[in-house]
Amino acid sequence: xSAVALLGAxxxxxVFALVALGVFISFRILDFPDLTVDGSFPLGAAVAATLxxxxxxxxTATGIAVLAGAASGxxxxxxxxxxxxxxxxxxxxxMIALFSINLRVMGRPNVAILIQDTxxxxxxxxxxxxxxxxxxxxxxxxxxxxxxxxALLARFLTSEFGLAMRATGVNxxxxxxxxxxxxxxxxxxxxxxxxxxxxAGALFAQTNGFADVTSGIGTIVIGLAAVIVGETVVRxxxxxxxxxxxxxxxxxxxxxxxxxxxxxxxxLRASDLNLVTALLVAGALILPRVRNPLKARASAEAxxx
Amino acid sequence: MITAKxxxxxxxxxxxxxxxxLRGVDLAIPxxxxxxVIGSNGAGKSTVLGAxxxxxxxxxxxxxxxxxxxxxxNTPRRAGLVARVFQDPMAGTCATLSIEENMALAAxxxxxxxxxxxxxxxxxxxxxxxxxxxxxxxxxxxxxxxxLLSGGQRxxxxxxxxxxxxxxxxxxxxxxxALDPSTADFVxxxxxxxxxxxxxxxxxxxxxxxxxxxxxxxxxxxHEGQVVLDVGGQERAGLDVPDLLAMFSRVRGQQLAxxxxxxx
Numbered sequence: 001x002s003a004v005a006l007l008g009a010x011x012x013x014x015v016f017a018l019v020a021l022g023v024f025i026s027f028r029i030l031d032f033p034d035l036t037v038d039g040s041f042p043l044g045a046a047v048a049a050t051l052x053x054x055x056x057x058x059x060t061a062t063g064i065a066v067l068a069g070a071a072s073g074x075x076x077x078x079x080x081x082x083x084x085x086x087x088x089x090x091x092x093x094x095m096i097a098l099f100s101i102n103l104r105v106m107g108r109p110n111v112a113i114l115i116q117d118t119x120x121x122x123x124x125x126x127x128x129x130x131x132x133x134x135x136x137x138x139x140x141x142x143x144x145x146x147x148x149x150x151a152l153l154a155r156f157l158t159s160e161f162g163l164a165m166r167a168t169g170v171n172x173x174x175x176x177x178x179x180x181x182x183x184x185x186x187x188x189x190x191x192x193x194x195x196x197x198x199x200a201g202a203l204f205a206q207t208n209g210f211a212d213v214t215s216g217i218g219t220i221v222i223g224l225a226a227v228i229v230g231e232t233v234v235r236x237x238x239x240x241x242x243x244x245x246x247x248x249x250x251x252x253x254x255x256x257x258x259x260x261x262x263x264x265x266x267x268l269r270a271s272d273l274n275l276v277t278a279l280l281v282a283g284a285l286i287l288p289r290v291r292n293p294l295k296a297r298a299s300a301e302a303x304x305x
Numbered sequence: 306m307i308t309a310k311x312x313x314x315x316x317x318x319x320x321x322x323x324x325x326x327l328r329g330v331d332l333a334i335p336x337x338x339x340x341x342v343i344g345s346n347g348a349g350k351s352t353v354l355g356a357x358x359x360x361x362x363x364x365x366x367x368x369x370x371x372x373x374x375x376x377x378x379n380t381p382r383r384a385g386l387v388a389r390v391f392q393d394p395m396a397g398t399c400a401t402l403s404i405e406e407n408m409a410l411a412a413x414x415x416x417x418x419x420x421x422x423x424x425x426x427x428x429x430x431x432x433x434x435x436x437x438x439x440x441x442x443x444x445x446x447x448x449x450x451x452x453l454l455s456g457g458q459r460x461x462x463x464x465x466x467x468x469x470x471x472x473x474x475x476x477x478x479x480x481x482x483a484l485d486p487s488t489a490d491f492v493x494x495x496x497x498x499x500x501x502x503x504x505x506x507x508x509x510x511x512x513x514x515x516x517x518x519x520x521x522x523x524x525x526x527x528h529e530g531q532v533v534l535d536v537g538g539q540e541r542a543g544l545d546v547p548d549l550l551a552m553f554s555r556v557r558g559q560q561l562a563x564x565x566x567x568x569x
Contacts, residue, residue, distance in 0.1 A: 158422060158423055158424070159418075159419070159420040159421060159423055160409070160418035160420070160422075160423045161418045161419060161420055162420075163410060163418075163424075164410065164418050166399075166402060167410050170400065171395075171396070171398070171400070174391075174397055174398060174410075175399075175410070176379075176380040176381050176384070177358070177380060177384060177389050177391075177397070178411055178414050178466075179381050179382075179384030179413070179414040179415050180384075180410070237403075
């Protein structure tokens with residue numbers, strides 16, 4: 001694999017690390033299986049790209065994309081908390097609705113922002129002065145964003161409010177008995193999760209120069225794959241390391257996919273990406289159960305004795 | 306002080322499984338009193354506790370805590386006034402959070418949770434000091450996951466957590482039922498110590514008539530959603546388990562198998 005391809009994989013992995021962090025909050029912290037991300041990722045991209053095309057300041061455009069993501073999370077949370085719709089179904093409803101909304105936002109299936117100024121433009125200029133190519137500047141910029149997000153999230157999740165959010169996901173009954181408004185924490189958590197995914201979408205649009213309404217398909221599986229790979233590589237119960245795990249997992253996942261697609265002898269094409277991802281996630285979920293059947297049998301015998 | 310007046314609760318109203326769980330329960334518990342609650346399965350013991358804690362909103366009647374009407378308050382809102390320990394040791398704590406994190410959750414009960422660190426150096430020192438009171442050596446394990454503790458240890462920590470936020474009322478729902486006898490005794494002695502030390506107004510639901518008489522200052526018996534027996538003071542001091550059974554039969558005017566109460 002070439003250095004350019006490796007940098008590309010790292011860059012994409014870092015963008016999707018934000019998705020992984022969002023999925024970590026919904027799936028792991030809140031125990032809320034949330035498929036909204038398949039809609040909020042392209043929403044973030046669509047909002048950012050459309051506003052940038054309309055000559056908005058790229059930072060403002062990115063901020064509004066983040067708010068749009070948060071709003072979609074709140075819609076899902078409302079359907080679940082207020083109207084008692086099953087979390088999975090609630091998130092699917094929002095996701096489907098967002099497909100139409102994204103088309104409305106862009107007015108067409110895709111928008112190109114290749115020549116417009118993005119949040120990266122000043123850094124490209126800076127890179128040129130330092131002799132760094134754009135392909136290096138991009139992952140470095142996204143890395144900086146990811147590090148800031150990880151630091152803020154780690155601080156938030158260990159705060160009193162964040163701790164109450166974690167308790168909501170682990171044991172809602174206990175949390176309520178301790179005076180935690182579990183509904184409020186689900187709203188905030190879902191908003192935060194999808195805000196991060198919206199940010200990922202906005203950065204994806206700006207690093208790749210386009211937004212596409214179909215770019216959200218499978219976002220949830222990619223995010224989940226990153227979380228699972230991260231949990232396997234970074235085994236810790238300390239919040240900050242769990243967050244770092246998401247980032248590492250996302251990058252490793254992208255590199256693994258890149259390697260698999262580049263290896264000619266396997267005969268994979270780019271279009272096989274979703275199949276490979278699904279197999280990877282399924283494998284990661286199945287493996288812990290089947291690992292070492294001999295050991296499982298021995299312990300079963302020990303207990304029956 | 307707890308004042309409950311004419312509580313009525315019906316579960317599954319309008320369905321074939323409709324259950325009139327409470328039929329006009331009146332309770333006045335002065336501050337600092339330790340009340341034990343007994344009754345057979347389905348008598349309404351847990352429902353009474355639920356109505357006091359906010360899990361169950363009665364369709365008729367009122368609940369007041371220290372002269373504040375809390376009838377319509379939900380569970381989180383009441384949590385500042387009421388602490389609880391559940392029957393299931395898993396239910397009262399968060400298994401995947403550390404001991405100190407569980408304690409921090411309880412310590413913030415009843416106040417706004419902000420963005421300051423949940424477990425700082427100062428809190429940790431305070432938690433270590435408090436948990437050392439249990440004599441279980443847990444002060445050296447504050448960062449361990451709650452799930453690593455035994456059922457008895459978890460109930461002991463739950464009891465301690467109930468005292469961290471300064472609430473005056475403690476509701477115990479068969480909190481020793483899932484423990485082996487010697488662990489149950491340890492947790493009950495701890496309960497007595499904590500209740501006395503903090504002067505808590507306490508309701509303890511138990512399935513053991515022995516415990517109901519040995520602990521606390523007053524015993525009430527529920528049957529089919531009503532208080533059928535309410536003894537305290539001298540009268541209670543002279544009672545033994547058979548007396549309690551006899552009184553119950555007399556009050557209800559019916560014969561009752563020992564098992565129904567002891568197992569229930």
